[in-house]
Amino acid sequence: MSLGIIFLSEIFGTAMLTLLGCGVVANVALKGTKGNNGGFLMVTWGWGIAVFAGVFIAAKSGAHLNPAVTLGLILNGKKEFVPGIPVDFLSTITYFGGELTGAFLGAVVCWLAHKQHFDAEPLAATKLAVFSTGPAIRSTGWNLVTEIIGAFVLVFVILTFGGTPSGLGPLAVALLVVGIGVSLGGPTGYAINPARDLGPRIAHALLPIKGKGKSDWSYSWIPVVGPMAGGGLAGIVAAAAPIVFTAAQ
Template identity: 80%
Template sequence: MSLGIVFLSEVMGTMMLTLLGCGVVANVALKGTKGNSGGFLLVNWGWGLAVMAGVFVAAKSGAHLNPAVTVGLLANGKAEYAPDVAVSFASTMTYFGGELLGAFLGAVVCWLAYKQHFDNEPDAATKLGVFSTGPAIRSYGWNVVTEVIGTFVLVFVILHFGGGVTGLGPLPVALLVVAIGASLGGPTGYAINPARDLGPRIAHALLPIKGKGSSDWSYSWVPIVGPLLGGALGGAAAQWLPLVVA
């Protein structure tokens, strides 16, 4: 499979992921929407189903949709990221680039869908929260720990589904994301995906959003570093645990 196809597949899948994921946050958080005040569990389910949609769309490339998953597969010692896509520096950068661009585009389309509600929302922090994650209690070290744990669970369990994101189909991955959000999402909003946070944060910074305020770049490294560490640890643990148990 050409890297161009991989790139396009990851762009489209991650765009669908962030469009629907950021969309459910917008529906719950922004003033005057039909889903306003729908609660955190609705956000959890929305993100889970967003992942399912993205996995279907990007199945051809293995549906990583997340640099932490890509890093996890690398740490796991996989020879291929997807059928006929060998692990290499070029393929790794292709996945990263497609995931980041797709996340950015999905956030832009979400803003278009909710443009009037963004205009009517008085709170700048609420607007930013549609695009990117933020901590309930700001403590960078502990925030990183939370993201490491959540992403470890994501990658470790995915690799036990059958060796990849599409091992048993998209539904188990969707339910796993719901479980992580409901169980571990409270402290940081469970980015568990550097592209999902960074791409929309860049969109927030660039879009002409009325009264948007800061994009909180001082926190932006946490949902990058934490998930990448968690993904690497999850991939390595999934490789070595069977040897230790045996």
């Protein structure tokens, strides 16, 4: 195991995650697609399957695919991310870099796959929604709270039952993501992953998308800060939970 393998594993896994995840949003939202108006439930299941595929692909690196998961592992007190890769500054930056790069690349390929429908779609907001999340009701404080809660649930369950997404199992993580989506996804679109939102948002800003409008950078910090806070808090609570349960017994 090497940091190079970790980097590539996270790139390919996160790219598959955002390709399929952003892809299901494109299929539901963009004008003229076969899945147009498929609904939010189709989106949540699509994201679950995207996570399933991404975790399988990135199993060698533990399949973080998400900086909030990486941070949760650190604050949980893990000594190694995977056997042979100690938790330190360089390995952490490698995970973060692979996750963000993969998310960007997956979004670019999603755009290529749906290029004609992006051109046909008249609404700039709909095009942006394929790449990044946005709130149903814009409220900085409450949107942040929602993202913190969603990411906390994701990372806490992973740490409690599996240690890493690949340890919990691809299907289990996929169903967990679907569950978070249908339960907590309505207010903000449940980014629960800074790379998943930031990487595609950067792609939206850079790609020559016809009539794309702005990338809503004023909101962009919420799906980054919220999941990082939720994931970090989950790491701390998950570390304390065995002590609390043992004391209670």
